[in-house]
Amino acid sequence: MAFEEKRAWVMMVVSVGAYTIYVVTILSRAGEGPLADVAYAGTLLWTIGGAIVAAIVAHIAMAVAGGHGADRTDERDREINQVSERIGQSILAIGALAVLVMAIAELRHFWIANAVCLAFVLSSVLSSFAKIMAYRKGGFQTW
Numbered sequence: 001m002a003f004e005e006k007r008a009w010v011m012m013v014v015s016v017g018a019y020t021i022y023v024v025t026i027l028s029r030a031g032e033g034p035l036a037d038v039a040y041a042g043t044l045l046w047t048i049g050g051a052i053v054a055a056i057v058a059h060i061a062m063a064v065a066g067g068h069g070a071d072r073t074d075e076r077d078r079e080i081n082q083v084s085e086r087i088g089q090s091i092l093a094i095g096a097l098a099v100l101v102m103a104i105a106e107l108r109h110f111w112i113a114n115a116v117c118l119a120f121v122l123s124s125v126l127s128s129f130a131k132i133m134a135y136r137k138g139g140f141q142t143w
Contacts, residue, residue, distance in 0.1 A: 001135075002077065002135055003062065003063075003066060003072075003073075004073060004077045004080065004081060004131065004135070005131065005132060005135040006062050007059060007062070008084075008127075008128040008129075008131040008132050008135075009128070009132065010055060010058045010059060010062070011055060011124055011127075011128045012124070012125055012128035012129065012132070014051050014054050014055045014058065015051065015121050015124040015125050015128070016121070016125060017051075017054075018047050018048070018050060018051035018054070018121075019047075019117070019118075019121045021047060021050075022043060022044060022047040022117070025043050025047075026038050026040055026043060035110070036108045036110040036111065037110075038110070040110055040113065040114070041113070044113060044114075044117060048117075080131055080134040080135065081131065083130070083134070084127045084128075084130040084131035084134060085127055087126055087127055087130040088123040088124065088126050088127025088128075088130070089123065089127075091119065091122045091123045091126050092119055092120065092123040094119070095115065095116065095118065095119020095120070095122065095123070096119065098115055098119070099112055099115050099116050099119070102115055
């Protein structure tokens with residue numbers, strides 16, 4: 001398995017795992033009250049920070065375990081990375097538009113912040129999924 005494919009798996013697992021922890025924590029705090037009244041900011045920031053640290057530690061561990069030169073990339077790796085990042089960015093752009101509409105509609109900060117977080121998670125997951133599929137299928141089709 002290519003090093004970049006392993007990195008994609010790490011990003012997908014960390015993103016989904018962190019977001020799941022965040023959602024479960026927020027839902028457990030809501031109880032019978034309105035979801036938008038839950039104190040979310042600290043949990044959101046800690047979850048994001050934890051995900052960043054977990055991804056960095058996992059990438060370092062993979063690089064060390066892979067030995068010298070394990071993280072080398074070639075033209076194919078760069079092409080796959082570029083295309084998959086574009087795919088992920090499309091979700092981020094859609095999410096940004098959704099957040100803009102939410103802000104114009106003057107929705108509560110809870111919903112806006114959670115929409116931004118979800119857009120980043122979906123972007124990361126879709127980008128990672130596209131990268132994994134490209135490695136499994138031998139690259140992207142050229143037009």
